[in-house]
Amino acid sequence: MKTDPARKPDLSAQIAQAIRDAIVEGRMIVNERLPSEAELAxxxxxxxxxxxxxxxxLAAQSLIRTQRGAFGGAFVNRISYAEAYGQQITTSTLLLSMNAVSFETACEARFALERACAPLSAARCTEDHLAVMRAEIALQGQPDLSDEAFCGSDVAxxxxxxxxxxxxVLSYQLAGAVEAMQPLMNMITFTARSRGRIVALHERIHDALGRRDALAADAALHDLEAYTQTLGRDVMRARHNRA
Amino acid sequence: MKTDPARKPDLSAQIAQAIRDAIVEGRMIVNERLPSEAELAxxxxxxxxxxxxxxxxLAAQSLIRTQRGAFGGAFVNRISYAEAYGQQITTSTLLLSMNAVSFETACEARFALERACAPLSAARCTEDHLAVMRAEIALQGQPDLSDEAFCGSDVAxxxxxxxxxxxxVLSYQLAGAVEAMQPLMNMITFTARSRGRIVALHERIHDALGRRDALAADAALHDLEAYTQTLGRDVMRARHNRA
DNA sequence: GACATTTAAATGTATGACAATTATCGTGCA
DNA sequence: TGCACGATAATTGTCATACATTTAAATGTC
Incomplete structure (x- = not known):
């Protein structure tokens, strides 16, 4: 067994848990002030x-924020989407990098989640979203782009x-999956040929969304997944042969 | 603006960030020992x-673990799926409860993500998974079950x-979405009639997965989402009238 | 009334001490 | 030798106290 269940945690961990419970169970509400450190002690x-x-x-989990000075103290924090994003990305990235998750598994998860968004995006995406996609596609076509920059544009x-x-809520959930994939994607060396093919698939996705064609978007994402998996396998094979 | 960008964070936050960077960027590897507290000081x-x-x-984010005694200290932690689950659920739950996310939005996100899993689950789920589903369906049929217990079984x-x-990776990502929905679902009072209908839809999903019929599973999930949304709207309307 | 000053309450930081824990080393005994 | 057992040292966990810093409110002054 890995974690000893009998060993009791530190006092500071116990206290943190007690306060965390109070917040999660709603016994303390947003912006409510906790007792001062002296009182808690x-x-x-x-x-x-x-x-x-x-x-x-608790502050590390964005559950509270603190303010110095008179009438300062610790307050229950309304966690923002931005903070939640950040934490999710950190956790997901480490989870993937530390647990030897295969490229295949991560890739499958990522595209499955993205396909979940595709029908909604086809129905609702605005001209702004489409413009961002076009800008990124244009960027991805530049031949002097580094592999890292190409991947960054891919994420965007x-x-x-x-x-x-x-x-x-969907954006929040997906942020972790997509961003956490980037370090794995960065391992791929994109040749001019593979870039061209990816850009073409991106164009297919963009066009499908513009036509509000959910089925075509889904199909394009399927093809992109298959091609990405092929690229990943090539990298793994090359790495294996070299070793 | 809400967060003052110019104000510098606490020393402890700066130091935490410096060590966090070292871990995330791979300058410290899993199980590597950090300098002792005295040395870091x-x-x-x-x-x-x-x-x-x-x-x-850092410990609150499961980035390190500490061990007392000689040759103890702080070690870079290999974050486990279980720890990552826990953090994601806490964050997601608070994000939803504190930001007035509508039932509709959360429900849509949850079912979109679940439908993303359905084809894979239809292709791969084992008899064990199907057995769990059957057990939960049986439980959900018991008339003396509390609403909370019904929701808990629904999550299972x-x-x-x-x-x-x-x-x-998919399970990890979904854990947050599904579990975080539970407090919202708990607001719904499940009548005998609505329970019956939900159980029937669960059976449709189970049967579809058993037949490896991805399309049928997707359709059943669509129907379940539509029905859940109806129940949610009823609750909101009742609440609104009462106020 | 407006502005400067004081005050009080709180968090942030430093220091020193001791308790608790635990791997390692050494010693003594059979 | 081999093994049990205690001493040792390193390290985190906890406590107490003091002081620095920040901030809003109260007070005072013109």
Whole structure:
């Protein structure tokens, strides 16, 4: 067994959990002020340092924010989409990079999620979203673009696709999946030929969305997934032969 | 503007960020030991308390783990799927509950993501997954079940569907979406009639997956989404009239 | 009334001490 | 030798205290 279930956690972890529960269960509401560090120390019968360590844990999860000065203190934080994005991306990236997730698995997950957005995006995406896609497609056509920049543009293209669905919850969920894939994608060396083919597929997706044709968008995403998987396999094979 | 960009963060936040960068960028690898708190304090020229607060922030994100005793210390942690699940669920739940996300938006996102899993699950789900679904369906048929328990079983059913896709990255991404919906779902009072209808739709999904019929599963999920949205609208209307 | 000053409350940081934990080393005994 | 057992040292966990810094409110002054 990996985690010893019997060992009790630190005091600061226990206190952090107690406060976290109060927030998650709604016993403390947004912008409500927590007792001061000194008061918490007394309530939990620990030193102020221990309370502070607990509060820093909560701050790291964006559950609270602190303000110095008179009438300052720790307040229950309304977590913003931007903060949630950031945390999700950090977690997802590390999860993928540290757990030897295969390119194939990550790629499959990413495109499955993106296809989930495609029908909604086809129905709702605005001219703005389509313009972003066109700009990224143009960028991807430039031959002097580095592989990293190409991948970055790829992410931006797919972000526009996802945001086109007009559902912030979906955008939030997808942010992690798409961004976390980038380090894996960066391993691929894009030849002029493969770039051309990807750009063509991006154009197919863009056109399908512009025509509000969900089925065509889905099919194009399928093809893009298949091609990306092929590229990934080539890289893995080359790496294996070299070793 | 909400967040003042010019104000510099705490020392403990700066130090946490510096170490976080080192981990994310791969300059520190999994299971590598960080310098001791005393050494870090000297390196960053701050007190040990400040270093400790920084380390607690990282521990809260599962980036490091600490071990007491000789040859103990802080180690770069291999974040597990279970830990990542937990964090994602906490974040997603708070994001939804604190940002007044409409039932409609959350529901749409959830079912869009689930439909993304359906074809994979139809192709790959095992007898185990189907058995879990059947058990939950049986549970959902019990008339003395509380609304909370019914929702809990609903989550378990959909978890089995998602896990059936056999893609851990997908399961991880979906965990947040499905679990975070539960507090919103709990607001719905399930009548005997609505429960019956939901159970019938669950059976349709189960049967479709058993037949490896992706299209039928997709259609059943569409119907379930439409019905769930209807129930949600009823609740909102009732709540609005009462107010 | 407007502006400057003081004050108080809070977090941020530093320091030092001690407790608790745990791998390693050494010692002594059979 | 081999092994048990205790000493040791390194390290995190906790506490207490002091002081610095920040900030809003209260107070005072013109």
């Amino acid at each position: 007394e309530q939990f019968d620990v030193s102020r340092s221990t309370v502070r360590e607990a509060l820093k844990r 293209f797919h972000r526009a696709l996802v945001d086109g669905a007009g559902n912030p | 000297e390196q960053f020229d701050v007190s040990r308390s400040t270093v400790r607060e920084a380390l607690k922030r 059913f959909h978890r089995a569907l998602v896990d059936g896709a056999g893609n851990p």
